[in-house]
Amino acid sequence: MYALVDANSFYCSVERSFNPSLEGKAVIVLSNRDGNVVARSDEAKKLGIKMGQPFFELKELREQHEIAVFSSNYTLYGDISSRFMSLLCRFVEDVEVYSIDEAFLHVDGYDSIYPSYEGLGKSIKETVAKRLRIPVCVGVGPTKTLAKLANKLAKQRPELGGVCVLDTPEVIDKALATFPVGDLWGVGSKSAAKLKKNDIDTAAQLRDVPDDWIRQIMTVNGLRLVHELRGFPCKLLEVSAPPKKSICTEPGFGRLVPDLNTITDALTTHLTRVCEKLRKQDSLCSAVVVSLHTKRYRKIPANGLPALQYHNHLTVVLPHPTNSTPELLKYAESGLKAIFKFGYNYQKVGIMLIGLVPSDYRQKGIFAEGPNEKLLTLATVVDKLNYRYGQDKLRLASQMYNPDWPMKQEYLSKCYTTRWKDILEAH
Amino acid sequence: MIDKIDPIPPENITRVDATSRPLLPLYSFVVQAGFASPAESHIERRLNLQDLCVNDTDCTYFVKAVGESMIGDYIFPSSILVVDSSVAVESGSVIVAWVNGECCVKRFVRQGKIIMLESSNEKYLPIYVHIGRDQFRVLGVVTFIVSKPPRYVRPC
Numbered sequence: 197m198y199a200l201v202d203a204n205s206f207y208c209s210v211e212r213s214f215n216p217s218l219e220g221k222a223v224i225v226l227s228n229r230d231g232n233v234v235a236r237s238d239e240a241k242k243l244g245i246k247m248g249q250p251f252f253e254l255k256e257l258r259e260q261h262e263i264a265v266f267s268s269n270y271t272l273y274g275d276i277s278s279r280f281m282s283l284l285c286r287f288v289e290d291v292e293v294y295s296i297d298e299a300f301l302h303v304d305g306y307d308s309i310y311p312s313y314e315g316l317g318k319s320i321k322e323t324v325a326k327r328l329r330i331p332v333c334v335g336v337g338p339t340k341t342l343a344k345l346a347n348k349l350a351k352q353r354p355e356l357g358g359v360c361v362l363d364t365p366e367v368i369d370k371a372l373a374t375f376p377v378g379d380l381w382g383v384g385s386k387s388a389a390k391l392k393k394n395d396i397d398t399a400a401q402l403r404d405v406p407d408d409w410i411r412q413i414m415t416v417n418g419l420r421l422v423h424e425l426r427g428f429p430c431k432l433l434e435v436s437a438p439p440k441k442s443i444c445t446e447p448g449f450g451r452l453v454p455d456l457n458t459i460t461d462a463l464t465t466h467l468t469r470v471c472e473k474l475r476k477q478d479s480l481c482s483a484v485v486v487s488l489h490t491k492r493y494r495k496i497p498a499n500g501l502p503a504l505q506y507h508n509h510l511t512v513v514l515p516h517p518t519n520s521t522p523e524l525l526k527y528a529e530s531g532l533k534a535i536f537k538f539g540y541n542y543q544k545v546g547i548m549l550i551g552l553v554p555s556d557y558r559q560k561g562i563f564a565e566g567p568n569e570k571l572l573t574l575a576t577v578v579d580k581l582n583y584r585y586g587q588d589k590l591r592l593a594s595q596m597y598n599p600d601w602p603m604k605q606e607y608l609s610k611c612y613t614t615r616w617k618d619i620l621e622a623h
Numbered sequence: 624m625i626d627k628i629d630p631i632p633p634e635n636i637t638r639v640d641a642t643s644r645p646l647l648p649l650y651s652f653v654v655q656a657g658f659a660s661p662a663e664s665h666i667e668r669r670l671n672l673q674d675l676c677v678n679d680t681d682c683t684y685f686v687k688a689v690g691e692s693m694i695g696d697y698i699f700p701s702s703i704l705v706v707d708s709s710v711a712v713e714s715g716s717v718i719v720a721w722v723n724g725e726c727c728v729k730r731f732v733r734q735g736k737i738i739m740l741e742s743s744n745e746k747y748l749p750i751y752v753h754i755g756r757d758q759f760r761v762l763g764v765v766t767f768i769v770s771k772p773p774r775y776v777r778p779c
Contacts, residue, residue: 216724216758217721217723217758327681327682328708329762612684619684619687619703620686620719621686621688621726622686622687622719623690623692623725623726623728
């Protein structure tokens with residue numbers, strides 16, 4: 197049996213957990229740069245706010261209703277997420293972290309410790325509520341797909357108390373009979389439309405289709421889904437996630453930029469961020485990919501003609517793996533110079549670090565020296581200082597301070613659990 | 624006289640690809656020829672304040688105290704409180720909680736249907752919380768207090 201534990205509108209719940217006066221009020225969390233809505237509390241959903249809706253469209257609604265708005269504070273969400281996952285690991289041995297706010301648990305046999313699966317679910321729910329002040333729902337089923345389905349039911353039906361267990365064939369039959377195929381895990385809007393065309397509306401109908409037919413319509417993934425609905429596990433638990441093979445970032449400038457110096461400054465800023473990530477996961481990278489884009493589909497405002505386009509990217513292979521920002525910048529900058537073409541208005545410059553290897557990897561070539569150990573040590577010192585005194589307090593000279601494209605975060609909450617100056621105050 | 628060549632089992636034959644030849648480090652470690660430090664087998668981890676103050680890292684929060692309402696419990700302005708949300712709240716525990724959105728550190732006393740949040744400084748009045756009426760959320764129980772020593776002023 198599998199269980200899926202999923203936090204209810206996680207980002208909003210985290211904001212509430214450090215600010216309980218928001219309980220019962222509409223809360224929304226915005227994407228990077230405060231562009232779109234990425235999370236909504238139930239109250240915000242009731243006001244008709246859509247997922248991904250642009251923030252500026254909500255101006256009128258905000259005048260009529262009280263809506264608490266937050267920029268996404270990924271530092272805080274990340275920390276609470278890791279506490280959440282670590283709490284789950286206390287209940288069962290095998291936990292697959294599926295996303296920032298949900299995890300699959302392998303729960304076979306645990307129903308004897310906690311009188312029933314229901315008891316286990318309730319216990320998880322209560323523990324997380326007490327220790328993290330975050331509401332969660334638990335779905336249990338014989339396969340991951342059915343656990344996901346059970347979780348959805350637990351969210352939709354408040355009378356279940358946040359825990360839904362699909363253990364006997366009768367209960368599963370009943371649940372599948374009314375469950376729309378479009379809401380199933382792994383069924384996108386395209387597949388849903390295809391199934392609808394063939395008069396398949398509920399999960400129960402999908403479960404009973406012939407194998408050959410579904411393989412034709414939805415390939416082998418569809419077949420797996422049907423088997424999972426029948427109660428045969430096809431998707432297994434992936435407990436240990438492999439370390440990241442590449443790290444990339446490609447935020448836009450926020451306006452169009454034609455000149456190389458400004459773009460180089462942006463590149464330095466992006467590179468500083470990805471290098472911090474690289475060092476955090478304790479890796480070195482062996483190549484950088486620099487890319488440059490004009491704005492796609494842009495029309496010249498004066499006459500409406502499509503603007504001239506230019507995209508290019510270049511992979512620079514390093515002589516030896518490294519994680520030092522100045523060293524990487526040297527290569528990234530020369531890569532950028534090579535692909536930069538004069539006379540275009542650029543929208544974004546991207547950087548990707550690839551060929552990541554563990555940081556203890558040292559391979560001396562005959563013609564190339566290994567990485568400069570002093571620079572590697574320096575990088576960790578810079579990270580420590582910036583961690584203590586704030587991002588970018590110590591930076592490269594070519595990194596423009598307070599540039600025009602910082603992450604716009606007007607409604608940011610505090611990092612209550614990761615920065616000393618941000619901790620809660622009690623009177 | 625050898626009249627037969629030993630057959631090589633097929634699983635021992637591998638195709639060599641010259642383009643992806645793995646490089647081997649020439650010297651990957653140094654061999655110490657000297658005398659090993661006698662202290663080496665007695666190394667222990669250095670003391671760490673976290674081990675002393677924090678019982679459960681996943682359930683621990685740090686909170687800064689403001690004001691003098693809890694001076695009787697050695698909580699001074701800008702003391703850092705170590706708060707554990709996994710510890711059960713009992714009558715008499717010093718807790719950090721939100722009352723109607725206001726975050727406070729107080730002594731928790733239960734009196735029937737009313738919760739009393741007492742200060743340990745006579746100048747401050749207790750807060751009465753009516754369950755079901757006032758909004759009341761507990762962060763956790765204060766398990767440790769970290770403070771700087773007071774600045775000594777020599778009486779003149």
